[in-house]
Amino acid sequence: MKYLLFFCCCFGALATNGQQRQHRPLDADWRFHLGDAADPARDFNYSTVTIFSKSGNARGTAIDPNFNDKDWTTISLPHDWAVGLPFENSPDFDVMAHGYKPVGGHYPATSIGWYRKRFEVAPGDSGQRMVLQFDGVFRDCKVWLNGFYCCSNASGYSGFTCDVTDFVRYGKENVLVVRVDATQYEGWFYEGAGIYRHVWLNQYDPVHIAEDGLFVHSAMDGAAAVVTVETTVTNDRTVGAAATVEAGLTSREGAVLGRSAAQRVTLGPGESRTVTAHVRVAHPILWSPDQPYLYRAGAVVRSGGKVTDEQKIRVGIRTIRVDASGLYVNGQYTKIKGVCNHHDHAGVGSALPDYLQYYRARLLKQMGVNAVRTSHNPPTPEWLDACDSLGLLVLDENRLLNSGPEYLSQFKRLIFRDRSRACVFMWSLGNEEGYVQTRPVGKDIALTLIARQREWDPTRTCTYAADLGNEYKGIDEVIPVRGFNYRIAGIDPYHRDHPGQPVMGTEQGSTVTTRGIYEKDTIRCYVPDEDITAPWWANTAEQWWSLAADRPWFEGGFVWTGFDYRGEPTPYHWPNISSHFGVMDVCGFPKNIYYYYRSWWTDEDVLHISPHWNWKGREGQPIPVWVNSNADSVELLLNGKSLGKKEMKRNSHLEWSVPYEPGKLEAIATRKGKQFTSAVETTGEPLDVVVTPYKTTMLADGRDATVINISVVDRKGREVPDANNEIRFTASGDLHIIGVGNGDPSSHEADKGEDSVAERHLFNGHAQVIVRSGWKPGMYHFTASSAGLYPGATDITTIVPGVPHSVLGWQPAGIGVDGGAGRVGAGAG
Numbered sequence: 134m135k136y137l138l139f140f141c142c143c144f145g146a147l148a149t150n151g152q153q154r155q156h157r158p159l160d161a162d163w164r165f166h167l168g169d170a171a172d173p174a175r176d177f178n179y180s181t182v183t184i185f186s187k188s189g190n191a192r193g194t195a196i197d198p199n200f201n202d203k204d205w206t207t208i209s210l211p212h213d214w215a216v217g218l219p220f221e222n223s224p225d226f227d228v229m230a231h232g233y234k235p236v237g238g239h240y241p242a243t244s245i246g247w248y249r250k251r252f253e254v255a256p257g258d259s260g261q262r263m264v265l266q267f268d269g270v271f272r273d274c275k276v277w278l279n280g281f282y283c284c285s286n287a288s289g290y291s292g293f294t295c296d297v298t299d300f301v302r303y304g305k306e307n308v309l310v311v312r313v314d315a316t317q318y319e320g321w322f323y324e325g326a327g328i329y330r331h332v333w334l335n336q337y338d339p340v341h342i343a344e345d346g347l348f349v350h351s352a353m354d355g356a357a358a359v360v361t362v363e364t365t366v367t368n369d370r371t372v373g374a375a376a377t378v379e380a381g382l383t384s385r386e387g388a389v390l391g392r393s394a395a396q397r398v399t400l401g402p403g404e405s406r407t408v409t410a411h412v413r414v415a416h417p418i419l420w421s422p423d424q425p426y427l428y429r430a431g432a433v434v435r436s437g438g439k440v441t442d443e444q445k446i447r448v449g450i451r452t453i454r455v456d457a458s459g460l461y462v463n464g465q466y467t468k469i470k471g472v473c474n475h476h477d478h479a480g481v482g483s484a485l486p487d488y489l490q491y492y493r494a495r496l497l498k499q500m501g502v503n504a505v506r507t508s509h510n511p512p513t514p515e516w517l518d519a520c521d522s523l524g525l526l527v528l529d530e531n532r533l534l535n536s537g538p539e540y541l542s543q544f545k546r547l548i549f550r551d552r553s554r555a556c557v558f559m560w561s562l563g564n565e566e567g568y569v570q571t572r573p574v575g576k577d578i579a580l581t582l583i584a585r586q587r588e589w590d591p592t593r594t595c596t597y598a599a600d601l602g603n604e605y606k607g608i609d610e611v612i613p614v615r616g617f618n619y620r621i622a623g624i625d626p627y628h629r630d631h632p633g634q635p636v637m638g639t640e641q642g643s644t645v646t647t648r649g650i651y652e653k654d655t656i657r658c659y660v661p662d663e664d665i666t667a668p669w670w671a672n673t674a675e676q677w678w679s680l681a682a683d684r685p686w687f688e689g690g691f692v693w694t695g696f697d698y699r700g701e702p703t704p705y706h707w708p709n710i711s712s713h714f715g716v717m718d719v720c721g722f723p724k725n726i727y728y729y730y731r732s733w734w735t736d737e738d739v740l741h742i743s744p745h746w747n748w749k750g751r752e753g754q755p756i757p758v759w760v761n762s763n764a765d766s767v768e769l770l771l772n773g774k775s776l777g778k779k780e781m782k783r784n785s786h787l788e789w790s791v792p793y794e795p796g797k798l799e800a801i802a803t804r805k806g807k808q809f810t811s812a813v814e815t816t817g818e819p820l821d822v823v824v825t826p827y828k829t830t831m832l833a834d835g836r837d838a839t840v841i842n843i844s845v846v847d848r849k850g851r852e853v854p855d856a857n858n859e860i861r862f863t864a865s866g867d868l869h870i871i872g873v874g875n876g877d878p879s880s881h882e883a884d885k886g887e888d889s890v891a892e893r894h895l896f897n898g899h900a901q902v903i904v905r906s907g908w909k910p911g912m913y914h915f916t917a918s919s920a921g922l923y924p925g926a927t928d929i930t931t932i933v934p935g936v937p938h939s940v941l942g943w944q945p946a947g948i949g950v951d952g953g954a955g956r957v958g959a960g961a962g
């Protein structure tokens with residue numbers, strides 16, 4: 134957990150004369166090269182050695198510390214090599230489902246990746262434990278340090294660690310080598326390829342808090358809260374050790390709210406023990422989606438007269454209750470207004486900078502979302518950081534329903550890593566295991582997983598995402614909370630037959646829309662941008678949400694999906710390379726369906742007209758006009774002439790058929806006695822490129838990033854909604870363009886440029902650029918230009934970080950956390 138590092142004197146003055154735990158990022162300055170699963174020579178002779186070879190017997194391979202990698206590409210993590218590959222039309226499922234990127238069993242020359250990293254460890258650190266931490270590698274990977282084989286990991290989503298204490302060279306160069314094999318896929322959607330999450334070197338005293346060894350949870354006692362801190366301490370010495378453990382809690386601002394008495398523990402060699410402490414808080418600020426306040430809890434371990442370890446994590450005090458009447462957060466009835474998401478974004482694939490996690494979470498909050506499902510796998514820790522900070526409940530999902538040793542290990546790692554999170558309100562055991570979900574074997578596997586979940590985290594319950602209607606055999610007989618993936622016709626009969634079992638929509642919607650398109654297009658593979666098209670298994674937004682909103686016992690649900698994602702093209706295939714399921718496109722630009730949800734998921738005044746009003750050549754022809762709003766009534770006017778007023782049915786929308794004439798189409802809404810308006814106008818031709826950066830100050834840490842959105846306006850400054858101009862992007866100095874996109878699900882333009890230069894067409898008026906900082910502070914220039922248009926530009930300033938990356942819940946610059954306002958440097962959390 135990246136935010137556990139370096140807190141000194143966290144519960145008052147402490148004599149800290151031991152070596153401090155470190156959580157050192159290893160993201161910068163890797164060397165990368167593709168291998169080849171079918172050609173040993175192009176795979177750096179990997180097939181000539183095995184993991185069982187004698188140590189040092191890897192000469193002539195990329196494993197050899199002396200191997201010359203000077204011609205390899207220099208990259209920084211996170212890294213996804215698949216997103217940079219060209220698109221390729223193929224009937225192979227593994228290519229089609231993964232966004233037509235040529236990785237998988239049919240593409241041995243692009244399915245293996247080699248990574249090499251050099252780093253040093255100070256001589257004074259000898260005697261500490263050294264552990265490599267990988268937050269996520271897609272997928273099957275093997276790890277060597279200084280020529281010694283260390284570990285492997287099969288899952289593309291579960292983090293893992295390697296204890297490399299015996300292999301580290303102190304005061305000398307260390308060479309870390311990782312071979313990643315993405316030949317086999319785990320999902321039916323774009324998954325990326327490579328070390329797409331962070332890598333860390335953790336070092337700590339042999340008497341230390343175990344990996345994910347802090348478990349913090351709370352319970353209410355009247356108006357007070359009792360915060361429980363369970364600290365697991367491990368002795369990695371070859372002799373016994375005596376230690377004391379002290380736990381405590383501080384406010385977000387650092388005020389000490391309570392600390393336990395020191396508890397003694399005696400540990401044999403290699404032994405671990407858990408110490409439990411309680412801290413009472415008289416009048417706590419409760420974490421909720423509306424007020425995501427986070428405390429800091431932690432523990433200090435002393436042994437041999439010194440502090441040997443200390444950790445501190447952000448925690449929320451809150452209660453969750455789930456029963457047949459619904460979901461209750463802090464005793465308050467809460468309807469789930471949620472979305473599912475895969476983990477890729479325009480331009481960068483699965484290798485998202487931390488900042489993008491916050492950007493995406495913020496977009497969802499603005500839409501009215503209060504919950505997310507991590508479909509269909511453990512998420513990156515930074516996504517949970519964003520959900521903790523911004524107030525999104527999380528349904529944390531296990532990858533596969535399986536109780537074998539490998540899968541139990543993955544499930545345990547998920548729960549231990551995330552069980553102290555305020556945002557995680559429930560576990561999901563898996564998704565749509567069609568072959569077993571109604572059979573006795575599925576029931577038996579679920580019983581095992583439920584038992585393990587209750588053992589590892591007794592504070593939460595679990596569900597399973599079943600694509601079943603009113604069926605009870607198998608998993609649904611034993612699962613605590615019934616999850617419905619679609620099949621909404623079965624929800625009422627199921628509740629009638631099993632009224633005591635809580636019910637939620639684990640996956641709903643799957644409405645397909647293409648942003649800014651208003652006619653079905655089977656050539657370019659587009660579907661209309663209105664709430665009218667859904668596959669046979671799915672429903673429109675209005676169909677499922679109207680059902681959920683009207684049934685108090687139905688806990689709400691998770692829309693498939695919040696954002697478009699590569700792969701799983703529906704209802705078309707090539708040239709379509711991306712899904713259409715998102716409420717927003719792959720860049721995060723809203724589709725019209727966004728405003729339906731925002732109308733009924735927020736209490737803000739919402740009034741949105743679609744489509745745009747640029748229909749040259751269709752004068753006099755009827756144009757279907759939709760109005761999404763939460764108003765009581767709406768009047769529509771064209772060029773000042775009323776087209777009638779209509780009453781708004783709750784959880785619905787309004788429609789008019791309007792003969793087209795250029796000008797201004799305006800809506801006047803009345804809500805609770807107050808009027809507000811919205812309009813769309815016929816625009817002129819594009820004249821200026823508009824650059825809209827989400828922030829203009831970044832940390833010069835090689836990791837911070839920002840989103841720059843691109844549009845064009847006409848002579849009157851009106852955004853042109855149907856513009857498709859080609860835009861050229863340039864960045865100066867130590868400012869790096871790491872991805873571009875436009876939300877077009879059939880675009881085959883490159884996601885990557887040449888570091889400081891890239892190009893992309895607008896798609897219905899919009900494009901997006903993701904820019905990463907370098908290591909040199911300064912002011913740099915970003916320009917977006919297009920033939921025949923005035924260019925747009927912005928300055929981006931990068932500054933020296935104010936605090937280390939991982940101190941006490943560091944967040945990217947400029948993003949408010951814990952409900953606070955953002956600031957440059959550390960986050961407000």
